Amino acid sequence: xxxxxxxxxxxxxxxxxxxxxxxxxxxxxxxxxxxxxxxxxxxxxxxxxxxxxxxxxxxxxxxxxxxxxxxxxxxxxxxxxxxxxxxxxxxxxxxxxxxxxxxxxxxxxxxxxxxxxxxxxxxxxxxxxxxxxxxxxxxxxxxxxxxxxxxxxxxxxxxxxxxxxxxxxxxxxxxxxxxxxxxxxxxxxxxxxxxxxxxxxxxxxxxxxxxxxxxxxxxxxxxxxxxxxxxxxxxx
Amino acid sequence: xxxxxxxxxxxxxxxxxxxxxxxxxxxxxxxxxxxxxxxxxxxxxxxxxxxxxxxxxxxxxxxxxxxxxxxxxxxxxxxxxxxx
Numbered sequence: 001x002x003x004x005x006x007x008x009x010x011x012x013x014x015x016x017x018x019x020x021x022x023x024x025x026x027x028x029x030x031x032x033x034x035x036x037x038x039x040x041x042x043x044x045x046x047x048x049x050x051x052x053x054x055x056x057x058x059x060x061x062x063x064x065x066x067x068x069x070x071x072x073x074x075x076x077x078x079x080x081x082x083x084x085x086x087x088x089x090x091x092x093x094x095x096x097x098x099x100x101x102x103x104x105x106x107x108x109x110x111x112x113x114x115x116x117x118x119x120x121x122x123x124x125x126x127x128x129x130x131x132x133x134x135x136x137x138x139x140x141x142x143x144x145x146x147x148x149x150x151x152x153x154x155x156x157x158x159x160x161x162x163x164x165x166x167x168x169x170x171x172x173x174x175x176x177x178x179x180x181x182x183x184x185x186x187x188x189x190x191x192x193x194x195x196x197x198x199x200x201x202x203x204x205x206x207x208x209x210x211x212x213x214x215x216x217x218x219x220x221x222x223x224x225x226x227x228x229x230x231x232x233x234x235x236x
Numbered sequence: 237x238x239x240x241x242x243x244x245x246x247x248x249x250x251x252x253x254x255x256x257x258x259x260x261x262x263x264x265x266x267x268x269x270x271x272x273x274x275x276x277x278x279x280x281x282x283x284x285x286x287x288x289x290x291x292x293x294x295x296x297x298x299x300x301x302x303x304x305x306x307x308x309x310x311x312x313x314x315x316x317x318x319x320x
Contacts, residue, residue, distance in 0.1 A: 010268070010271070013264075013267050013268055013271045014264040014267060014268055015264070016259065016260050016264075016267065018259060018267075018271075020271075020274060020275075020278070022284075022285050022286070022287060022288070023285070023287070050299075050300055051295070051298040051299055051300065052298050065295060067295070067298075067299065069285075077285040078285060079285055079287070081295075102264055102265065104265055104268070106265075111268075125292075126292055126294075127290065127292040127293060128292060129292075136256075139256075139260070140259075140260040143257070143260040143261070144260065144261075218294040221294065222294050222297070225294075225295075225297065225298050226297065228298075229297070229298050
């Protein structure tokens with residue numbers, strides 16, 4: 001048993017966004033026992049590491065992803081990307097405590113999925129494609145729960161919605177909850193809910209700041225990847 | 237405009253297409269199964285599981301981009317192009 005959580009495209013689909021992903025992204029607990037179990041599972045899948053860095057705990061601990069491609073006939077060609085930490089997100093143990101477990105009795109499978117609030121956090125990257133995904137994730141969650149929300153849900157929507165009209169609707173419906181996200185979105189308390197253009201601008205500024213932070217986070221890791229790539233042994 | 241009308245108008249603006257509403261209202265497993273159908277079709281049509289070039293991805297420089305996309309398979313050729 002490998003302690004892991006599904007992140008990335010498949011997790012987005014389960015929560016209501018739509019992403020066609022060509023790989024399977026997992027976050028794992030990078031302790032000795034779990035890494036041994038993962039190694040055995042990867043051997044069963046006949047998975048080869050296809051890029052730098054190589055599969056070592058030290059790289060996972062530093063925030064790198066390790067990339068595999070499976071050769072087992074049942075999953076031939078499938079790529080698996082493995083990480084053990086995500087920028088801005090809590091450590092694995094906390095992600096595990098908050099996880100969603102989905103049982104697929106038809107296929108006799110269990111999916112352990114990172115919680116939606118953690119998936120949203122992980123999607124705040126420098127990539128264009130991740131931001132519409134966050135919008136859809138929060139919209140889908142609101143669509144499902146808007147008729148009987150609890151306070152945690154309302155705070156999640158107020159903190160993470162990236163849809164101007166939805167945000168205006170939320171401030172209008174739940175004015176007493178706005179103070180609960182004052183740290184993350186101090187501008188909400190003085191929001192003009194009739195001015196969607198202004199809300200768009202505020203959301204854009206928030207996105208730009210997160211993209212910049214993500215580029216800063218990855219810069220030293222990219223430099224290390226480049227060094228590893230240049231120094232890796234060439235096939236003879 | 238009263239409060240209820242304002243909320244209704246905002247909701248209409250937000251849910252901008254019926255297809256999204258339908259997708260949201262599937263169960264997680266129904267969405268997963270729909271996604272798997274697309275995945276199977278993609279593979280049957282010769283789609284590659286290689287990563288797409290993505291200049292914004294931190295991993296782009298180290299990932300293999302070897303296999304050409306499906307529309308460049310030897311059995312397929314472009315018989316007409318648009319002007320752009």
